Amino acid sequence: MKRIITILFLVFVSNISAQETLPIYADYLSDNVYLLHPAAAGIGNCGKIRLTVGKYWNDNELQTASFHTRIGEYSNTAVGAIFFNDKNGYHAQKGFQGTYAYHLNLGNENLFKQLSFGLSMAMVQNEVDQRTFINDPVVSQVVESDFYFNADVGMAYHYKGISSYFTVKNILLSAKNNLNSNFESLNLRNYILGGGYFFGDKEKLQFEPSFMFQFKEQTGEKIGDLNFKVYKNLDNAQLWATLSYRRTFDSSVFGEAEYITPILGVNYKNFMFAYTYTEQNSDVVFISGGFHQISFGVNVLCRKRRASACPNINGTLF
Numbered sequence: 001m002k003r004i005i006t007i008l009f010l011v012f013v014s015n016i017s018a019q020e021t022l023p024i025y026a027d028y029l030s031d032n033v034y035l036l037h038p039a040a041a042g043i044g045n046c047g048k049i050r051l052t053v054g055k056y057w058n059d060n061e062l063q064t065a066s067f068h069t070r071i072g073e074y075s076n077t078a079v080g081a082i083f084f085n086d087k088n089g090y091h092a093q094k095g096f097q098g099t100y101a102y103h104l105n106l107g108n109e110n111l112f113k114q115l116s117f118g119l120s121m122a123m124v125q126n127e128v129d130q131r132t133f134i135n136d137p138v139v140s141q142v143v144e145s146d147f148y149f150n151a152d153v154g155m156a157y158h159y160k161g162i163s164s165y166f167t168v169k170n171i172l173l174s175a176k177n178n179l180n181s182n183f184e185s186l187n188l189r190n191y192i193l194g195g196g197y198f199f200g201d202k203e204k205l206q207f208e209p210s211f212m213f214q215f216k217e218q219t220g221e222k223i224g225d226l227n228f229k230v231y232k233n234l235d236n237a238q239l240w241a242t243l244s245y246r247r248t249f250d251s252s253v254f255g256e257a258e259y260i261t262p263i264l265g266v267n268y269k270n271f272m273f274a275y276t277y278t279e280q281n282s283d284v285v286f287i288s289g290g291f292h293q294i295s296f297g298v299n300v301l302c303r304k305r306r307a308s309a310c311p312n313i314n315g316t317l318f
Contacts, residue, residue: 021095021122021150021170022084023062024214026261027052029227029242030274030295033312034068034080036192037165038118039156041068041101042078044313046299054293062086068099069301076103095124112313116156123149161198163310187218198310206231208310222249238267272297
């Protein structure tokens, strides 16, 4: 029985060691699109500081801190940075990601129309701690650690209330398989397509249905998100709520899975606060419980608002 557990552990660690540089959860729906798409850096009328703290299932956790902004009042160029710490059982990643983006304004003061491009470079410390597992010669009782570099590239197009993104993540493919003595490079390339449409009455309710689709090249895994967000404007604040449904179509040993994620948030002037909860439903659930995350944000260096557009463009209400 112990040997079977050991083999399962090796399969599990091999799988999570091959995960993406920054794991993809539902936090992009908390006005944090930049975590997913480099082309979102500086895309709106404000620079954005975003902090997230998440705890999921047992003792696994994720923290991110990000900032992105345009360079200058009328500049088309933007920069961004992300720091993250991801602990997933025996596996942990700490990393830094820097971004350069360029935005082409194709509209005017009365029509928002913009094409954007972005490139991110990341440096990550990848660590697998085998010391506290079991005393078995198959598993080395050490902490295996190494550094690797990776990059994401993407583009975005916005037209009035329509938003769309396309990003290719992990294009350098330089992450290593710690369990392979030859340190074989792993193909982590992930293609992400997303879009949404913002509409409604500012005096009543506003709505934003959206979707995201991922395709992982090495495994052929497909992941789809369907999201619906509603906004209510008050005198000095904005309340909003999101419901997200994620479905994975995976042929791996872990099978298919579904995730339901409600999010509640409030924007007060240039501040944002949100709470996220995700519940998993799949054939294999290792530990009962869900994912809890708190997001906090501040919009800074705001410029004059442009024509009507989706919320992640017009980052301030007042």
